[in-house]
Amino acid sequence: MNNQVNQLKLADGQSMPQEGFGLYKITDQATITSSIKYAYDAGYRLFDTAQLYKNEAEVGTALKELGLPRQDLFITTKVSEPNQGFKQTIASVKDSLHKLKLDYVNLLLIHWPIERAFFDTWAAFEELKKQGLTRSIGVSNYQMIHLQYLATQAHEMPVVNQVELHPRLNQKPLIKFDRKHGIVTQACSPLGRGTILNNEVLKKIATAHHKSPAQVVLRWHLQNGVAFIPKSVHEARIKQNINIYDFTLSDQEMAAIDALHDFTRVSKEPALVYEYNLKY
Numbered sequence: 001m002n003n004q005v006n007q008l009k010l011a012d013g014q015s016m017p018q019e020g021f022g023l024y025k026i027t028d029q030a031t032i033t034s035s036i037k038y039a040y041d042a043g044y045r046l047f048d049t050a051q052l053y054k055n056e057a058e059v060g061t062a063l064k065e066l067g068l069p070r071q072d073l074f075i076t077t078k079v080s081e082p083n084q085g086f087k088q089t090i091a092s093v094k095d096s097l098h099k100l101k102l103d104y105v106n107l108l109l110i111h112w113p114i115e116r117a118f119f120d121t122w123a124a125f126e127e128l129k130k131q132g133l134t135r136s137i138g139v140s141n142y143q144m145i146h147l148q149y150l151a152t153q154a155h156e157m158p159v160v161n162q163v164e165l166h167p168r169l170n171q172k173p174l175i176k177f178d179r180k181h182g183i184v185t186q187a188c189s190p191l192g193r194g195t196i197l198n199n200e201v202l203k204k205i206a207t208a209h210h211k212s213p214a215q216v217v218l219r220w221h222l223q224n225g226v227a228f229i230p231k232s233v234h235e236a237r238i239k240q241n242i243n244i245y246d247f248t249l250s251d252q253e254m255a256a257i258d259a260l261h262d263f264t265r266v267s268k269e270p271a272l273v274y275e276y277n278l279k280y
């Protein structure tokens, strides 16, 4: 199953699975362990956590208990707003690694851009990469303006930008910008946290392919060439969400899903988080 997930080449030479598994809002040990087991068995190799999710220790315990081979895994974590700043970032990432029981993560992301520590946090990321504590460095929730601003002082640019991305917020201009600058766009909340799955257009396309609306949305992400990390705690859905490699959406179907864009966010507005220096 695993070989069905494409590997994307990052600008720093590392590879990242195009499809991964999101661990947002899963906190109890039993559910974390069972979800990671279902996901690994189904073929997921990328596991995405964050300091904010308060589950790094549980994820670390699950990876250990399940005995998953480190070299097969692609682990992402993200630095939260209160931990931003040069020294705080370095210390907090060491703490994350301790909780995750890992020597390094594959990808470290700044969770949200904030004005207070905009360049210092990135300088810490460059340092952490030099020290081998992360293989790749990237950002999350960065808009074009944040990436352009970062470029004025960065020694190296992010290789991944993880943003809210689903049919109701399709981020076309940002995807284009990221691609032009060698940055892989990774969709978080790729299913709009489940809020879009009752949509009639999606249901009709799903019926035509004998698939579910969630599978149609994930296939749309795949054909758009972005990375994506659906989250579920249910075995059947975890399996379903990776069973998307045996059908193709037509150009008309892709366009019909593109047309669902209506600027609806399920998470926060990055420009405001930047201004408030916290996820409000």
Ligand code: A2P
Pocket (backbone or CB within 6 Å): 022, 188, 189, 190, 191, 192, 193, 194, 195, 197, 212, 214, 215, 229, 230, 231, 232, 233, 234, 237, 238, 240, 241
């Ligand atoms: P659950 O964890 O109970 O399965 P996103 O990945 O956009 O954050 O969306 C995650 C939400 O969508 C969760 O509430 C999850 O619920 C739900 N979900 C995930 N996969 C499916 C699926 N295949 N069908 C229906 N709902 C799903």
